[in-house]
Amino acid sequence: LGLDLSDRDEKNASVYIVGNGVFEEGHGNWRLQYNILLDRTDSLIRLQGTYSRNPYAFTFGVNASGQVTGLMSTGRSDERAFLYDGTMKNLGNLTSASSWNDSWANAVNGSGNTVGGSFIGSVPANTGLIYVYSRGKTYDMANCLNAADKAVYQGLVAGGRSDSNDLADINASGMIAGPGIGTSKNYNIAGKRAYLLIPVSP
Secondary structure: OEEEEOOOEOOOOEEEEEEEEEEOOEEEEEEEEEEOOOOEEEEEEEEOOOOOOOOOEEEEEEOOOOOEEEEEEOOOOOEEEEEEOOOEEEOOOOOOOOOOOOEEEEEEOOOOOEEEEEEOOOOOOEEEEEEEOOOOEEEEHHHHOOHHHHHHHHHHHOOOOOOOOOOOEEOOOOOEEEEEEOOOOOOOOOOOEEEEEOOOOO
8 A cells, every 4th residue: 555655756757656565576565666657667676674583664755766764673672763765774763762762754855854753762752853864864853943942842742742743744945844732642633733843953
């Protein structure tokens, strides 16, 4: 089943589709390159994590160059955000804790800059993850905001919502959308408001 469709790759007259589920070679997490002008599939690849005993991955986003984001297995109970650009790049996480340390990537823009989230070793608590492709480095979103906005951003989980700081999407200008915040501790839409972030650094 397809999960995300890229913008058109003008150079190759292609779009890319990512999904999780069945494709010709079996069950897996995949990226398909479809040639619009020739009405054909040019490539179909399966993405796998680095944990040899159970190398699963989940694909969440793709850009017009075919770069893919998601999460992959890296150990028995460890999941990390990844960016696929021909190889599976482990984007790390934002805590040194031994548990509740998973991370994930939700979207990638045309520059390869990737956003998602990371647990920070406590429950419920997470922060936004941003990977800057040109630097090859992952940052905590809170540290990319000015002081006033950082205080607001870090307070978003005060109501007990562990998903409030998760970053959902990033556009070509680097503007980042979040899924919304609320005061309810339950995973519902009551009182939720989406937000928009404009990083001042890195």
